[in-house]
Amino acid sequence: MNNWNKRGEKYLSVYWFAILVIVAVGISAMVIIFYGKPYDVREIEAGILINKIVDCLSNADGTLNAEINNENFLNKCHLVLGDEYYLEIDPFGIKQGNFNLKDYCGKGESVVCVKRNVYLLDEENREVIIKILSVVGKDA
Amino acid sequence: MLNTTIQNRKGQIAQTMNWVVATIIIVIVLTISFFVVTKGETGQWILPDKQKDFVATKSIVNFVDINSNLIEDSIVSGNYSDFDKKFNPFLWNLSVVACDNICRYRGAWNLRFEGKVFAEHDIILYSLGDKDLYYVDFIFPIKDKQIKLKFWEASGWINL
Numbered sequence: 001m002n003n004w005n006k007r008g009e010k011y012l013s014v015y016w017f018a019i020l021v022i023v024a025v026g027i028s029a030m031v032i033i034f035y036g037k038p039y040d041v042r043e044i045e046a047g048i049l050i051n052k053i054v055d056c057l058s059n060a061d062g063t064l065n066a067e068i069n070n071e072n073f074l075n076k077c078h079l080v081l082g083d084e085y086y087l088e089i090d091p092f093g094i095k096q097g098n099f100n101l102k103d104y105c106g107k108g109e110s111v112v113c114v115k116r117n118v119y120l121l122d123e124e125n126r127e128v129i130i131k132i133l134s135v136v137g138k139d140a
Numbered sequence: 141m142l143n144t145t146i147q148n149r150k151g152q153i154a155q156t157m158n159w160v161v162a163t164i165i166i167v168i169v170l171t172i173s174f175f176v177v178t179k180g181e182t183g184q185w186i187l188p189d190k191q192k193d194f195v196a197t198k199s200i201v202n203f204v205d206i207n208s209n210l211i212e213d214s215i216v217s218g219n220y221s222d223f224d225k226k227f228n229p230f231l232w233n234l235s236v237v238a239c240d241n242i243c244r245y246r247g248a249w250n251l252r253f254e255g256k257v258f259a260e261h262d263i264i265l266y267s268l269g270d271k272d273l274y275y276v277d278f279i280f281p282i283k284d285k286q287i288k289l290k291f292w293e294a295s296g297w298i299n300l
Contacts, residue, residue: 012155012156012159015159019162019163019166022166022167022170023166023170026170026173026174029174030173030174030177033177033178034177043238046238047236050195051194051195054194054195054198055194058198062198062201062202062205105239105243106239106240106241106242106243107241108240108241109240109241112238112239112240113238113239113243114236114237114238114239115236115237115238115239115243116195116236116237117199117233117234118195118198118199119198119199119200119202119203119230119233120198120199120202121202121205121206125206126206127202127203127206129233
């Protein structure tokens, strides 16, 4: 009778370890799935840059701020661009940042390029299409 | 004899039942957690604050503002050929183009008239239904009728 009881306890111990293993493997798998790949936030970063530029190029009523040019762009828009950024804005002819990054657009994952068009109105209420290219490379 | 054996093992049976219930709870909790993590990792959940696109909203408001006559004429006459010529490229221009290995549209904007319109008309460039990202709605009054212009972006990679 006592032997029977001990067999039950033995099975229960094995079962207890099996549950421990299932929980441990489950938690490890979830952590690996969630944190396994490095976060690539360059596209989001490029989008945020574009948002800042649009905010800077347009007045509160949606009209174009015509005062901005290549020389005063960084100052007026309160931007400081490091070597891993490049910005191009047409038709203003604004080109700022690391020029070399543009050559890698569409040629691999070393840079992420985001292009966006914005419709603004000039002083005479005519539509102006502004094309913005934002390139973010890998931090050295 | 049988009754006595069962009586003697009441404790064991109770303990086993505890373990069965515990196992079921553990499996349910793990499955739910796994589902949440997998969904979060693939970015399928869209937060409410993501349903705003500052740049697109600005463009749409400006574009509708200067093309209000065209919209009104098209709706009243029911002839949308000029409207489509003007709005189709505009909707494509609203989309973000992102490049890594290749350049692709990251989603596409669509337009639908809602409310009591004179003639039904949609411009659907790309739509998956349940994966819409952003909405821009505004009311457009035409001849005492309130017409809603609904612009929305559907997510999905589209080759240029």
